[in-house]
Amino acid sequence: MTRPKIRQVVLDTETTGLNPQEGHRIIEIGCVELVNRRLTQNRFHVYINPDRIIDQGAIEVHGITNEFLEDKPRFEDIFEDFIAFIRGAELIIHNAPFDVGFINHEFSLLNNGTGSVADYSEVFDTLTYARKKHPGQRNSLDALCKRYGIDNSHRDLHGALLDAEILADVFLVMTGGQFSLLDEDLAEQEEVGMSRVVSALSVDRPALKIIRCDEEELQAHQQRLEAIDKASGGACIWNQ
Known part of the structure; x- marks a missing residue:
């Protein structure tokens, strides 16, 4: 029997500052798609003109300048494509309240009844999950990469699409995603193989010393x- 496909979207944003209530805006959205815990080639990536100055501290984090964004679309130009990409998927986000708060703020500025992220997607916060899995330890994206042996040496600056790609790797490993590189049929074969291993271990044999x-x-x-x-x-x- 064919299993229903599970679609997840790993998402990250870059912004002009830390607090949307102080007028800060989204300037980059990066998303990658997982189907049945397997990375696809489907991406959503856009830079956005925020119609305001970026804080210098934010530029030092992500390297995106005001000049670079001058000819980029505004959020009202891209929101329909963005909603179409995330609709019905589970969003995988590291420190979800930050990104979701900014997205909801952008939705509210549209003033067209767009609603909120919760109207389109469920959200899985990898930071909350990591804190429960690794209490008392550092659980930043960089720390998780180091813990799980994921190469992020190409991450000199933050970037929404790059961070989404790295987070996808972290999410799959952290939540037991060793089947992520297999197609559906191979995954089923692997599960059958694992059941045979369990069966083999259960046969009578001398007690271990x-x-x-x-x-x-x-x-x-x-x-x-x-x-x-x-x-x-x-x-x-x-x-x-």
């Missing part, structure tokens, strides 16, 4: 846990 640690090893282990607990500010999960 248990080698217990001695007192010196126990003390060394406890000292190591105490050092980790101190370095992490009491967040060592093995002591909880």
